[in-house]
Amino acid sequence: MNAPKKIAQFISTPLRDGGGVVVYFIGIGGIGMSALARYFKSKGAVVTGYDKTITLLTQQLEAEGIDVHFEEDIKMIPKDADVVIYTPAVPATHKELVYYKENNYTVVKRSDVLQWITESSYDICVGGTHGKTTVTTMIAHLLRDSGYGCNAFLGGISANYKTNFWSSDNNVDVIEADEYDRSFLKLSPNIAVITAMDADHLDIYGTLQEMEDAFIAFTKRIHKDGCLVSKYGMKRSRELRAATHYTYCYDNKEADVYADDIKVENGAYKYNVISKDWKLEDVELHMGGFHNIENSLAAIIVCRYLGIDDEKIKKALKNFKGVKRRFEYILGGPNFPLHEWKSEGLANTDKNKNEVSKGAGSEGAILIDDYGHHPAEVKAALTGVKSLFPEEKLTVIFQPHLFSRTNDFADEFAQSLDIADEVVLLPIYPAREVPVEGVTSRLILDKMKLPQKQILDKNAMLDWVKLYKPKLVIMLGAGDIDALVQPVKEILE
Known part of the structure; x- marks a missing residue:
């Protein structure tokens, strides 16, 4: 879908007067949607939106001059x-969405707008079923x-800039490429990164093979002269093609790039990055x-x-x-x-073992917040906590995300949660589902x-x-459990 002429001109101009453009968001509080809202606001457009729930993010958007309301009206x-x-x-029955569609407004998904924005820029797109947010943010910060x-x-x-969007005079976009709803297939990367291809979003894809496809x-x-960077050892990795292709892995020397000589000094990891053609030390x-x-x-x-x-x-990574x-x-x-970690996932191993440091607050309560909502992410997080605090009883408060x-x-999920010593399950967060x-x-609980x-x-x-x-x-x-973190913190303090 091509951008309307007025929007195309708006996107292509570096001016910040907005050109009288009015943009409305339905679901503005989503992490990807709010980044787009900030983009349009930064270029001077009039931006408003709806969301069903007041969150810290919607409050931040309002503080930045974006009007948000919370009723379908x-x-x-x-x-x-x-x-x-x-x-x-x-949902398709949303009153505002129905009104705009019935009255022939230009109504598009976030992925359509990202396609418009990126058509005339140099694009670095990071995809993967987990790890993509950290890698995207890391690349953007380094640049x-x-x-x-x-x-x-x-x-x-x-955490460096307290935002999910920023702009630059350099016409380079770093984008988290979302596989949900096949959104990332509207992007055309100059550089693509794939961090993982584990099964997920089977409500969309049906099977793991379809998702891998x-x-x-x-x-x-x-792009025909572009670059692909992918995790070494992924299933069907030989079918991932690009003019230039690099693989990476934490500890497998068969990968094009791996880490070596890892140690801890002054509370940080220090290591060398080894490639067949170059080496980045310290x-x-x-x-x-x-x-x-x-x-x-x-x-x-x-x-x-x-x-x-x-x-x-x-310097930037530090x-x-x-x-x-x-x-x-x-x-x-x-x-x-x-952590005691291997490229296949977190696991107990004698390799690179170190004593756990007793940091500030380790004698009191320890509270960790994590977005993990896929079994592999849950397993990695819990095994990581266990390796950090092997003598402590680990309590997990987990909110399943989506019925599907x-x-x-x-x-x-049951197998991953069994790593803990004690688990409190919240009701499923439905998000877009009925x-x-x-x-x-209880489906998870009964299998644990x-x-x-x-x-x-x-x-x-x-x-x-x-x-x-x-x-x-x-x-x-990945639901609204984040709103409970502060109350839990206050209780534990």
């Missing part, structure tokens, strides 16, 4: 909107901090988890491909603070000891072998935390 929507952007999470410059459309909030199709959209990363060392390899490959100076890459809700310490925390995902992966008969959090497990609603969970005051807690989920 056609009296509150702009009748002069040049474009209406909606999220697939909004910004090094002075190379980029426009960033992120799927998380950068979509990632293969994504690589076919890379890299420093202030993030916990070997998987983040691996994520850094993808980002470093992209930066070296762009010709960024090695010292600038190292300054990287991570992404909100990605293994984020809310209370306490270690001084980033080495819960139904598809109930066995895998309830499915027989699919509740762990004896200490229960299902509580939000209020009951807070009462339970008040009563038992667990010492080590990780809160996991």
Whole structure:
């Protein structure tokens, strides 16, 4: 779908007067939608939107001058909107969406707008069923901090800049390429990154093979002289094609790029990055988890491909603070000891073992917040916490996300959650879905072998935390569980 002439002119102009463009968002509080809202606002457009729930993000948008309302009400929507952007999470019966469609407005998905924005830019697109938010944010930060410059459309909030969008005079876009709804197939990367192709979104794809087919199709959209960076060892990786193709892996020397000589100094990882053709020594990363060392390899490959100076890459990576809700310490925390991690996933191993550092707050309660909502992410997070705090009882508060995902992966979720010592399951967060008969959090609970497990609603969970005051807690989920983090923090403090 081509952009309307007025919008196309707006996107192509560097001016910030907006040209009288009016943009309305249905589901403006979503992480990807809010990045687009900030983009249009930064260029001077009149931006307003709807969301069903007040969140910290919607409050931030309002503080930035974007009006947001929280009722389905056609009296509150702009009748002069040049474009209406909606999220697939909004039901087709949404009153405002129906009004705009019936009255022949330009109504498009977020992926359509990203396609319009990126048609005339140099695009770095990061896809993958997990890890893509950290890698996207890391690449965008490295380009910004090094002075190379980029426009960033992120799927998380950068801890360095407290936002999921920023602009630059350099016509380079760094974009989180979402596989949901096949959105990433509307992008045409100059550089593409694929971090993982595990089964997910089976409500859209039906089978793992169909989802893998979509990632293969994504690589076919890379410019004919473009570059692909992919995790080494993925199934069907030989079908991923590009003019230039680099693979990366934390510890497998068969990959084009891997990490070596990893150690901890002054609370940070230090390591060397080894390629068949080059070596980057004394890299420093202030993030916990070997998987983040691996994520850094993808980002470093992209930066070296762009010709960024090695010292600038190292300086920028050292300054990287991570992404909100990605293994984020809310209370306490270690001084980033080495996790016991291997390229196949987190696992117990004698390789690279280090003693756990006792960081600030480690004698009190420790609270970690994480966006993990796929069994592989849950497993990685819990195994990581266990390796960091092997002597502590681990309490998990998990909110399943989507009825379809819960139904598809109930066995895998149960196995991952069994890593913990105690689990509190919240009711399923439905997002875009309607309830499915027989699919509740109990589907996971009944498959778990762990004896200490229960299902509580939000209020009951807070009462339970008040009563038992667990010492080590990780809160996991992609729904609205993030709104409960601060209340839990206040109780544990």
